[in-house]
Amino acid sequence: MEMERPVNLENELNLKATELRLGLPGNDDQPEKQYSSRSIRSINKRFSSEMYTESDAQKGDHQDPSPATKAQVVGWPPVRSYRRNVLQPKKAEADGAGMYVKVSMDGAPYLRKIDLKVYQSYSELLNALEDMFKCTIGVYSEREGYNGSDYAPTYEDKDGDWMLVGDVPWEMFMTSCKRLRIMKGSEAKGLGCL
Amino acid sequence: MDSISKKTKDSPNSTDSPESTHPSSFPDEVLEGVLSLLSFNKDRSSVSLVCKDWYNAERWTRTKVFIGNCYSVSPEIVARRFPKIRSIILKGKPRFSDFNLVPENWGADIQSWLVVFARVYPFLEELRLKRMTVSDESLEFLAASFPGFKALSLSSCDGFSTDGLKAIATHCKNLIELDIQDNGMDDFGGGWLSCFPENFASLEVLNFASLNSEVNFDALERLVTRCKSLKVLRVNKGITLEQLQRLLMRAPQLMELGTGSFQQDLTPRQCAELESAFSNCKNLHTVSGLWEANSLNLPILYPACASLVFLNLIDATLQSGELAKLLAHCPNLRRLWVQDTVEDKGLEAVGSCCPLLEELRVFPADPFDPDILHGVTESGFVAVSRGCRRLRYVLYFCRQMTNAAVATIVQNCPDFTHFRLCIINPGQPDHLTNEPMDEAFGAVVKTCTKLQRLSVSGLLTDLTFEYIGKYAKNLETLSVAFAGSSDRGMQCVLGGCSKLRKLEIRDCPFGNAALLSGLEKYESMRSLWMSACNVTMNGCRLLAREMPWLNVEVMKDEESDDSHADKVYVYRSVAGPRRDAPPFVMTL
Numbered sequence: 001m002e003m004e005r006p007v008n009l010e011n012e013l014n015l016k017a018t019e020l021r022l023g024l025p026g027n028d029d030q031p032e033k034q035y036s037s038r039s040i041r042s043i044n045k046r047f048s049s050e051m052y053t054e055s056d057a058q059k060g061d062h063q064d065p066s067p068a069t070k071a072q073v074v075g076w077p078p079v080r081s082y083r084r085n086v087l088q089p090k091k092a093e094a095d096g097a098g099m100y101v102k103v104s105m106d107g108a109p110y111l112r113k114i115d116l117k118v119y120q121s122y123s124e125l126l127n128a129l130e131d132m133f134k135c136t137i138g139v140y141s142e143r144e145g146y147n148g149s150d151y152a153p154t155y156e157d158k159d160g161d162w163m164l165v166g167d168v169p170w171e172m173f174m175t176s177c178k179r180l181r182i183m184k185g186s187e188a189k190g191l192g193c194l
Numbered sequence: 195m196d197s198i199s200k201k202t203k204d205s206p207n208s209t210d211s212p213e214s215t216h217p218s219s220f221p222d223e224v225l226e227g228v229l230s231l232l233s234f235n236k237d238r239s240s241v242s243l244v245c246k247d248w249y250n251a252e253r254w255t256r257t258k259v260f261i262g263n264c265y266s267v268s269p270e271i272v273a274r275r276f277p278k279i280r281s282i283i284l285k286g287k288p289r290f291s292d293f294n295l296v297p298e299n300w301g302a303d304i305q306s307w308l309v310v311f312a313r314v315y316p317f318l319e320e321l322r323l324k325r326m327t328v329s330d331e332s333l334e335f336l337a338a339s340f341p342g343f344k345a346l347s348l349s350s351c352d353g354f355s356t357d358g359l360k361a362i363a364t365h366c367k368n369l370i371e372l373d374i375q376d377n378g379m380d381d382f383g384g385g386w387l388s389c390f391p392e393n394f395a396s397l398e399v400l401n402f403a404s405l406n407s408e409v410n411f412d413a414l415e416r417l418v419t420r421c422k423s424l425k426v427l428r429v430n431k432g433i434t435l436e437q438l439q440r441l442l443m444r445a446p447q448l449m450e451l452g453t454g455s456f457q458q459d460l461t462p463r464q465c466a467e468l469e470s471a472f473s474n475c476k477n478l479h480t481v482s483g484l485w486e487a488n489s490l491n492l493p494i495l496y497p498a499c500a501s502l503v504f505l506n507l508i509d510a511t512l513q514s515g516e517l518a519k520l521l522a523h524c525p526n527l528r529r530l531w532v533q534d535t536v537e538d539k540g541l542e543a544v545g546s547c548c549p550l551l552e553e554l555r556v557f558p559a560d561p562f563d564p565d566i567l568h569g570v571t572e573s574g575f576v577a578v579s580r581g582c583r584r585l586r587y588v589l590y591f592c593r594q595m596t597n598a599a600v601a602t603i604v605q606n607c608p609d610f611t612h613f614r615l616c617i618i619n620p621g622q623p624d625h626l627t628n629e630p631m632d633e634a635f636g637a638v639v640k641t642c643t644k645l646q647r648l649s650v651s652g653l654l655t656d657l658t659f660e661y662i663g664k665y666a667k668n669l670e671t672l673s674v675a676f677a678g679s680s681d682r683g684m685q686c687v688l689g690g691c692s693k694l695r696k697l698e699i700r701d702c703p704f705g706n707a708a709l710l711s712g713l714e715k716y717e718s719m720r721s722l723w724m725s726a727c728n729v730t731m732n733g734c735r736l737l738a739r740e741m742p743w744l745n746v747e748v749m750k751d752e753e754s755d756d757s758h759a760d761k762v763y764v765y766r767s768v769a770g771p772r773r774d775a776p777p778f779v780m781t782l
Binding site for chain 1: 290292293294295350376457486488490511535557558560561562565566568591616618620673675700701
């Protein structure tokens, strides 16, 4: 039976030293090389696979992974790929419209996702948003935007700019909208007055 | 019938040698008559081991066969042993193929089976496939080869399209069931439904919920109208509420309903009509679908809720308040599937409204999106366990858990048979104490003596596996990911879990010592899967050499080094090594 060569951590230190991770100092983490590189791309797991000691527990390192370095692991979490296709917008499409877009509302703890294809017009969309977030968005006017209402709907377009919902024709909006954000009326004032 | 009275004084157990020289206690016809009443295959397997006569009597009377791993046996062997099969359940790829861990074209193709079946079982009626590759040609062949064919169920299969469904609908004149679930199939349109002939009226089960293309509603309505015995109807989200109402009026006898889209703006009259339609369905016990259901439309379900036993809300993105209002009408619920958008508050409602609940599955609404930090926590699970003491099956995706919570949960619900906990961030510890989650699973296996299936997650050391090996004496299926400290973990499981049948492991520090410690165990198991562990090619070769009745298959990743065995699949087989293995599957 072939014995595994003990892995030499020293050679890896240069990379490891600059890698952002939340492992405790002195943690003898398994080096990534031992796992399939396809399995874990940028792993940020707090993974003490060697002896986990009492002293480690007492250090009280709080697990709070920053989203930027969150692991992208193949096949994890174990949710069927069928469902993945249903839930995810098609990010790879060049026109960027994959009709499901995220909707956030200032002050709400939870984002939602809606399928823009379901709506035929701005009024349908706004009604749905009002219903979903239990808020009033009011009526759009070209000159004043949504002035006077508690909330104003904005969206991020293909160029990354934040635009007021309603300025462009519906079809154009549908193809350029990447995500929606319902801003508090006071903050949105700036957009409406341009 | 003198021969019977003469022989009844002999007990069957006295015939102890397989090659018995004195005749069996009963004439064949009697023995076969008795054995044909056995329906559970486990009983039949036991019976077939008694003696040669019983083996033969059993094989001549078996009509249903279940093959958990299509490569454990060959179609020829099955055909030789069982001449009278009418119903077949076949499972193919390892379960982790559902999560993209198995490359395409791996195998498990149904065609070679169908060819043999067509020759040997012309009266085949039922085929249920899971994780098999099924081509349109195979479906056409099926439709053409078995005139009495009645039931087709395809779950997690791939390789076919709606064209294949056209062949089934067109040619299977005696079809009772068409159940299409969660498949990797191509959807070229809803025209397949219109292929059912106008005089075709035998359907009892129709499930096309997972197909996206719209079907012709008129054709569907006519079909539902003619099929007076229709019991299960699951439509896709192309069907509107208005259309649903018409379907329900045609099929008030339905027992299981999968609705279409639940989003339509309804007039009060339409609402009333739908409520009336639902209250007409006196036998309705299962509801699913409910795409885009909102608080405006959910109340139309209320008339049917009192008798609901299974509510599948996996496609309805409900929030806590909406769920609470709905569940207040569902006191008899036994099974509930939800998305984690309902949050802990929604689960509290589950605990207070559904005391008879036996099964709960909570799925993550956005499993792959790192921005989403909410969902359900340990509190929701605890709340359910307080109210639902009869829980025996749970699948729970969450982003935080504690050892204490799990201990409380199993104390409240000691009857768990299936405990599948998925803490979404790999290797995450108890979020309050920062300790590993060992004690949580220790509590599960110590308390839940009937546990058959366990999935572990979170930060786990070998201690978890010591507990499992020591206490989980009824465990049959174990799934492990990103866990363990050393070979010892896996060794404890292999050494202690006497009833283990399926072990699937990914991304754990288990190596050759662990793999080889199960040398003799694997023959009593269906299969072992190990991927991204520390097993080497030499370790696998040794296993293959020592155990000729096992197939040891390795798939290597592109970037891995030569000695590493990236994906290992080990299973017992009487059919020998695969003859259809693609180039990337190495049989050692």
